[in-house]
Amino acid sequence: MHDKYDVLIIGGGPGGYVAAIRAGQLGLRTALVEKQHLGGICLNWGCIPTKALLHGAEVAHSIAHANQLGFSVGEVSFNLQKLVQFSRTVSQQLTGGVEYLLKKNGVRVIDGTARLCGKGQVTVSDARGEKHEYRADHVILATGARPRALPGITPDGEYIWTYFEALQPERLPKSLLVIGSGAIGVEFASLYNDLGCKVTLVEQAPQILPVEDTEVSAAVRKSFERRGIQVHTQTLVTQAQVTDTGVCCTLKNASAEQFLEVERVLLAVGVQPNIEDLGLEALEVGLDRGFIKTDAACRTNVFGLYAIGDVAGPPCLAHKASHEGVICVETLAGLAGTAPLDHDYVPGCTYARPQVASLGLTEATARARGRAIKIGKFALQGNGKALASGETEGFVKTIFDAETGELLGAHMVGAQVTEQIQGLGIARHLEATHESLLSVVFAHPTLSEAMHESILAASGKALHQ
Incomplete structure (x- = not known):
């Protein structure tokens, strides 16, 4: 006997949980499978906790420049762990709210790891290793993405970080090399600089913030360099060797090679989609550069199977994922007047200074x-x-x-x-x-x-x- 749903969603991030809420609102029998944290990367490790930390960085900047407004500030102490705990508390509060909204809208949350085993068929393995089978008329993949690594530079969780480690450091490093200058890299460069860390930012492209207008990127670079952040564009980090004191890095551009030793390295070179072990191969689901290929209504080439959010390709933004979740559900529910998403006009925001x-x-x-x-x-x-x-x-x-x-x-x-x-x-x-x-x-x-x-x-x- 299989549990049967109108809609089953795999992944509880901003795309998945919003799709589940909308499906519940429309009266569809809905289930959401999540293997780790409701709210996904955004609420737990991305958008929200980084903004909490950046708020702390803004306070640090304001204190440092308080004399311009006539305030005399004495010796200021800083507890990094309290700031980190503040960011975690904010995340926990929001994930608790997601759980409440899903329950309010009649969505069943299934804990475990999901895999497609046929059209409209999903197997979920729980924490005990037991497998349960479910059927659904519509299955939505919202499995998100994870940090991408570089050849020869592998995160170790201690000296070479991804944003997971950068969000909860045990102590503030004296020096940090950030590899990659998209929104994530630029935000962390700004954050750690304001907290007192010596930051170097390296980008392979001709400009930092490569997707932004050239004048915007130039303005941010000028601001960063004025703050003491070292910026290298059209530069590759070809090696990052862990030593007894930190990480020895090799930076190479078209004309020279230099060595830089830092306490920590942060890899911020983009993301790769979470498509492994989903059962896509057996169903011959179409891919485009590793991302699941979809049409304007988030449909894949397999009838009844959809994909939304980061796993369906850029821009990899939480609000884009949520919007796609609504479009997807309203379309499969047959609501008239649902407009497709114009990817050119999804707003992009970077919360640096x-x-x-x-x-x-x-x-x-x-x-x-x-x-x-x-x-x-x-x-x-x-x-x-x-x-x-x-x-x-x-x-x-x-x-x-x-x-x-x-x-x-x-x-x-x-x-x-x-x-x-x-x-x-x-x-x-x-x-x-x-x-x-x-x-x-x-x-x-x-x-x-x-x-x-x-x-x-x-x-x-x-x-x-």
């Missing part, structure tokens, strides 16, 4: 696609709220189609830009044009006024520059 937020096409991508464009840019140095807050580093850049007025891209660097980018995301979704955005009234004094000035600047109408 300064923050980075972006939406849509970069200037280079827009030009490469043959679009005639007009660009507006406004520096936060001309924004009253930024001046009053002492946060004048950064700018807003907006890109419009010169003929139609369509918003093609928005790129922001500076304080709290991750909280502002969605304003332009809403404008894009509602098909606002450059002309209509010109007449929007922005409150004063706010950081968001820089967004309006950037829009004005695209037509040569900026008022404060």
Whole structure:
């Protein structure tokens, strides 16, 4: 006798648990299989705990510069373990909330490791090694991804870290080499620098934050170097040898090779999908560069089998996974009007200092696609709220189609830009044009006024520059 469900979801991260909640809301008999932690990497080891630690780094930065506002701060002590425990407490609170929401919506949570054993058939092995079989009309794969390693550089959990170890260090290293400058690498570089660690950041690509607009990346690099972070682009780490005192690393670029000894190394070179031991081969599930290939409704090439989130390919972001979870469930449930996800307009946020937020096409991508464009840019140095807050580093850049007025891209660097980018995301979704955005009234004094000035600047109408 098999347990039968309308929907069975494998993986309880931001994609899986949101899909399960939506399926429960629609009255579908739903089960969610999770082998370790509800909330997945994001709630337990990624998005949430890193932001808690970065909040601590912001406090450290504020204390260090308190004298600029007239405050005299005496000797300050810092307990790293208390900060780490704060981040873990935040994660635990949120994962508890996920468990409550699943129960509230009638979702059965099954603890164990799942494997496909046929179309609509799943075997789950529990902690005791016992196997249980389940059937479902629809199976959704939401198994996520894990840190990617480099040839010859293998994380050991002590000297060579992934973000798992970087989130809960036993002590603060005096020096850290971060390999990879995507959002994860840049955030940890900023975090550890603010906590007092000597940081070196290495990137193989020509710029740090490779997916961001070139001007954004250049601004962040300049800011990092001003803070004392050593940045090397177009550089490979060819060897990382553990020694008695730390890790001896070999850095190589087109013209030279140098050696650097650090206490710890953090690998932040991207992720690889969790597709092993899922039973994909027997069902001949289609893959694309290792990720599960899907259509606009998250369907694989196997009838009744879907994939969402990181396992289905980039951008590997929690909010993208959640959105796909809703699209997937509403489509299989037959709801009318469910819109596909436009991957070009999934917002990206990096919570370093300064923050980075972006939406849509970069200037280079827009030009490469043959679009005639007009660009507006406004520096936060001309924004009253930024001046009053002492946060004048950064700018807003907006890109419009010169003929139609369509918003093609928005790129922001500076304080709290991750909280502002969605304003332009809403404008894009509602098909606002450059002309209509010109007449929007922005409150004063706010950081968001820089967004309006950037829009004005695209037509040569900026008022404060």
